[in-house]
Amino acid sequence: CYALSVYQPIDMLWTEHSMGASISMAVGLKVAGFKGPVIAVIGDSTFYHAGIQPLIEAVNKKVDILVLILDNNMVAMTGHQSTPAWKISESGREMKPVLIEDLVKAVGPDLFTVVDPYDLDSAVKVLEDALTSPGVKVVIAKHPCALAERRTRSVERRYYVDAELCKGCKACIAATGCPAIFMESGKAVIVEEDCNGCGLCARFCAFKAIKPVIPLGRGG
Numbered sequence: 001c002y003a004l005s006v007y008q009p010i011d012m013l014w015t016e017h018s019m020g021a022s023i024s025m026a027v028g029l030k031v032a033g034f035k036g037p038v039i040a041v042i043g044d045s046t047f048y049h050a051g052i053q054p055l056i057e058a059v060n061k062k063v064d065i066l067v068l069i070l071d072n073n074m075v076a077m078t079g080h081q082s083t084p085a086w087k088i089s090e091s092g093r094e095m096k097p098v099l100i101e102d103l104v105k106a107v108g109p110d111l112f113t114v115v116d117p118y119d120l121d122s123a124v125k126v127l128e129d130a131l132t133s134p135g136v137k138v139v140i141a142k143h144p145c146a147l148a149e150r151r152t153r154s155v156e157r158r159y160y161v162d163a164e165l166c167k168g169c170k171a172c173i174a175a176t177g178c179p180a181i182f183m184e185s186g187k188a189v190i191v192e193e194d195c196n197g198c199g200l201c202a203r204f205c206a207f208k209a210i211k212p213v214i215p216l217g218r219g220g
């Protein structure tokens with residue numbers, strides 16, 4: 001699903017080839033002499049599928065890349081199937097988890113960190129540091145899939161847009177790409193039932209137009 005960020009409004013991926021190809025493409029770019037920083041973005045299931053081999057190659061050949069593994073603990077794009085990190089399969093079969101952290105550590109990159117991407121300030125700092133460090137850097141952005149999380153816990157807080165404060169700048173959409181937000185008559189609107197309550201969009205609204213919905217009986 002992260003491959004969708006090749007499109008607007010996120011527009012964060014510059015090349016998109018096939019599942020799990022990012023690390024090998026990044027290695028190829030650097031070996032071919034590309035001078036700028038190269039970031040390979042790969043999901044957890046695709047890392048198991050086709051990311052380990054080129055990571056070994058990058059470490060072995062000392063290729064200067066940053067690998068960002070987006071770990072939502074499932075194969076989200078194809079329908080929320082299990083990954084090798086699970087203990088129980090969809091059919092109830094017991095499994096022995098093979099963790100990405102252990103695999104990455106065993107391969108031995110020059111820098112390795114795990115962050116929660118919703119801890120925005122820490123995540124940005126980790127990525128900035130990684131971009132300026134030499135060698136192979138691996139950052140795992142670890143957070144359960146938002147859709148799966150909603151099945152296992154109730155959303156405690158949802159957000160809405162105060163239309164009187166909204167200036168229609170679309171910063172909330174540009175920064176998050178959240179599918180719960182859309183524009184109507186020049187103002188942002190949040191589909192409350194689709195809001196996961198992460199609060200990220202509120203952080204990016206300079207006009208403080210995005211506010212938490214106060215549950216009935218808890219106002220004051």
Ligand code: SF4
Binds near residue numbers: 170171188204207
């Ligand atoms: S960032 Fe704030 S002001 Fe801008 S569109 Fe979103 S809600 Fe409106």
Ligand code: SF4
Binds near residue numbers: 176195
């Ligand atoms: S709080 Fe999170 S889930 Fe809700 S609209 Fe904002 S970005 Fe989307």
